[in-house]
Amino acid sequence: MRFAEFASRYLITIGGIGTILAVAMIFLFLVGVVVPLFRGASMDGAEEAEIERLASEPLHVAVDEYKSMAAILLRDGTVRVHRLDTGEELQRLQPFGGAGGGAGADERTLTALSVSPEGDDVAFGFSDGKLHLGRFGFTSAFPTDEETPDVARDLGPGAIAVHAGKIYVLTTEGKLRSQSFTLEIGAPIESQANAAIRLIAHTSDDATAVLAGFTDAGRIFYTKTRERTNLLTGKTTYASDDYELPLRSEDAAPAFLHLNGGGDSVFLAWANGKVVRYDVRDPSAPLVAEELDILADPAAELTVFEPMLGQATFIVGDSRGGLRAWFTARVDGAPTTDGVQLLLAHELATEGSAVTSIGASPRTRLIASGHADGGARLWHVTTNRLLATSPGPEGEPIEAIVLVAKEDGVVAATRVGLLHWAIDPRYPEASLAALFRPVWYEGFPAPTHTWQAESGTDEFEPKLGFLPLVFGTIKATFYSMLFGTPLALLAAVFTSEFLDRRLRIPIKSSIEMMASLPSVVLGFLAALVIAPFAQRIIPATLAVFVTLPFALLLGAYLWQLMPSNRAVRWAGWQRLVSIGVTLPIGVALALWVGPVMERLFFAGDMRLWLDGQIGTATGGWMLLLIPLSALLALGFGVRVLAPFVRRRSSAWTRSQCARYDLAKFLIGSLLTVAIALALSAGLDVAGFDPRGSVFDTYVQRNALIVGFVMGFAVIPIIYTLAEDALTSVPEHLRLASLGAGATPWQTAVRIIIPTAMSGLFSAVMIGLGRAVGETMIVLMATGNTPVMEWNVFNGFRTLSANIAVELPEAVQGSTHYRALFLAALVLFAMTFVLNTVAEIVRLRFRKRAYQL
Amino acid sequence: MTITPHGSLKKAPPLTIPPRQAARLPESDAAAGGLFEAIQRGEAFETVVHEATRGEKPVLEVSNFNLWYGEAQALHDISLVCPDGKVTALIGPSGCGKSTLLRCVNRMNDLIDSVRVSGDMTLNGESIYTAGVDVIELRKRIGMVFQKPNPFPMSIYENVVYSLRIDGERDRSVLDEVCEQSLRGAGLWDEAKDRLQSSALAMSGGQQQRLCIARAIAAEPDVLLLDEPCSALDPIATGRIEELIDELKGTYSILIVTHNMQQASRASDYTAFMYLGRLVEFGPTDEIFLQPRLKETEDYVTGRFG
Ligand SMILES: Nc1ncnc2c1ncn2[C@@H]1O[C@H](COP(=O)(O)OP(=O)(O)OP(=O)(O)O)[C@@H](O)[C@H]1O
């Protein structure tokens, strides 16, 4: 006996502590995964490698992915390849002939260069007006034994050997890898430029490339080329269409020229900050789309105008240290020819050391900026943040900077050296502000809350706005509780207070059985049966919310008309049956009223009406205002009519009272409709329209369906707990109230429900918790579109459904993966806060009930 | 006549009225213990009713009342007259059906599904058990106080005016008036007048019981039913309740169940002695206590039995 007591006490203690521990562990695990998201980026001090002084301005620096070598392309056409760690010169090439070289095979010189932000793709422009596409990058190879030079034969792991411009390294797997610079120059593309190319821009996809440029002759050309490979010789040629863009004669030569990703806008920028954007959707009829000044400071000079990944966002740097990101977005009423407008989306810096160069990441929205003071900074453009900054050695300004493809380093060239910073950006897309505040994503006219973590294309900008998911969760919860709570609570009150005790048990257990219905089945039913059905009869679906209560109440009033002894004798199953009969009558009424309503108030087609295409706002307001007007009518009855009638009704017989009640109800119903109609018409005249908020375009799988079906998922829980709370109200209170002559309904409303309030409240709260966390139903019954609108007829995406959909595809350890864990944490926090609030309120209710 | 509880949905069981058993017990068997044994054997006998009860104006009349809990009969052929404005005490050993009888008066037994009754009761001459009686109206005319104090978890004020509230009374001055009257009537005014808005549950047991009485008399009932109102109270609180009963008598007709013989003898005008569902002897209190007609009654009231 004593042992049993001892054992059970310890078992219970261990169980309790174990549960707390388990919850704490889950919490800690989630926190553990999430916390790295918010750790800042790191950038080590610069490592400098001295090189022989560059003879001319470096145009472009490229670094291989292993950060072993850097290639610098100089203005004079020389390419110098250096080891990154020591600065040792590996190669010096003069691939284009030119001034520096004496080869003289070719009289022309390199005059313009365009490097795509995605990688090694380049376009060259020459003094003779020729254009070439090419690749400026590195090749890794695993040389065979014969190819291996002697110096690379007995390398230790990690050691480096240099031979003939190549770097040899023994990889950790024990294989020898060679690394070399490669420059490919494609076949010439004929253009009608016939003059030296001063500026060039290009964008290309698989088969076609668009090139644009500015020549010494003061012409802007725009060339579309298609690659043609001769199947016999394997030689590639280009067929091109040439166009010319108008340039106003008074304009000086522009400093920058760029194309957007699709090639339908050409940007020209001048050093004074003037930008002209050409609309070349139809290149044979180019238009000036817009003209603006992108430098806020008139004293500043434009020093950098570079595209980012995708060639949609342009980073603008100036001599005052300003660094800004601009992109075009579709703006309502844009004063341009193509409806889009250049917008200043991110102001990264407004002052500081002059920006001299930009290196954009080929994979993300990360950029490195090089400055005149020799320092470098790391920025994340989407979230508008400076991630890290490093001063670099004094003296020499940075002239070209590049972000290594793996985003683990930044390399810059000054005239006398190569600078290398090891960086770790960690999770730059995520910051509290980026997750929970509006963020201005590329192509959007304004900052928004958007969730779209992944997409098919590489250029995609991840959008990690949590609010649409939190909103979706709240919306799902709200609509399902709106539907489920009243039903569950009324059913609980009915079974505990009015139902025969012998019927109570089977009914209670069958409702509890509903809880065991797998939510995937409910979701399946919702998506494949209910949603298509409801779509076919939208007006009736809406009307049922009015006609069903009406039918039920009408039934009750008609019942009262019965002679009292008949009513008493029929209080048993007959009454239950007659209640049951009113339900189908209500539904039938809805089927009849629905189409009538549609014809009268919704211009004959509900879906078009919801779309906002036809009809006035009156009908929508009617639907919304019916409950309010019913309350108003009721209030009128209670405040105005009741005292008046009470004085004379004392002498009335029962049947007179019943008839009066029925008349009151019918008049009240008419009054309700009249009030609703008047208010709606008023609101309509005042110009308010519910479409655009609670009502809007109908989507088949929508919040109404989820509310309805998830209502069924929460009803059993709320019902069971509420029923328990009601039945656990001490019987003596019930007897005292009934003994004082209260009706069962009065007893329930005045005594039982207030006494059980804390229990009822926790029942609702636990139902709420279930609704917040519910996954399967929302996953299946909504379109899972993360939109933020209250529209009952649109879908949403909840935190839980989002985790279920995206976690399997998220790369472990990625920002997306950790963000999903954050979603779980937010969900956890929401339920935790909910439960805590529920507990506090419950305790206060209880205190009030027992102490007042 | 079987009446279903108000609001219940059960099917009424068929009526079964057992035949009246009129045979009177032989005098010789009515010796001490003999009558009880006879009752235990289920033999019928006739209640001994003192003549002094007949002259009074009745407020509640019970005639040939039987009650079954399922198969078990709990009340056998009870006939009783409660005089107007007087206190009638119900005494008898535990389980003899006192509470059951009391609950029948305001039809609280309707709430128990297995209950069947036969016979009738009348309140001021109107039948309680015919079809079409509005149970709710009936209960408003009969106040009831239970064995255990059962105030509602509301303020003292709201407890007292509950019966007016459910009638839809909103006039504050009426409510205040009734509250004060009832609390005065229940002898609680002085203690409660400063804390009307505090919780009734914070009061002592004796105060709670008096509050329940105040709540019952607030509706100005014709009859007040008290089921062992003092069993949960200490002697001082009991004394106060007894004084209260004394004060209420005359204004209200009171039917009180008690196990306390002193209480019955002090507080009541008439006493009914019950045994195993039967009414054994009914008469003026002093006669029942001083010159009972039956040996068994004497044994019970003097504490030799029970
Ligand atoms: N709800 C019920 N269901 C079934 N039987 C009941 C019920 N209530 C009472 N009884 C039975 O009816 C008989 C009379 O009970 P009752 O409560 O009226 O006795 P009582 O005289 O009030 O006793 P006490 O003095 O102990 O309160 C008892 O045998 C009891 O078991």
Ligand SMILES: [Mg+2]
């Ligand atoms: Mg009792």
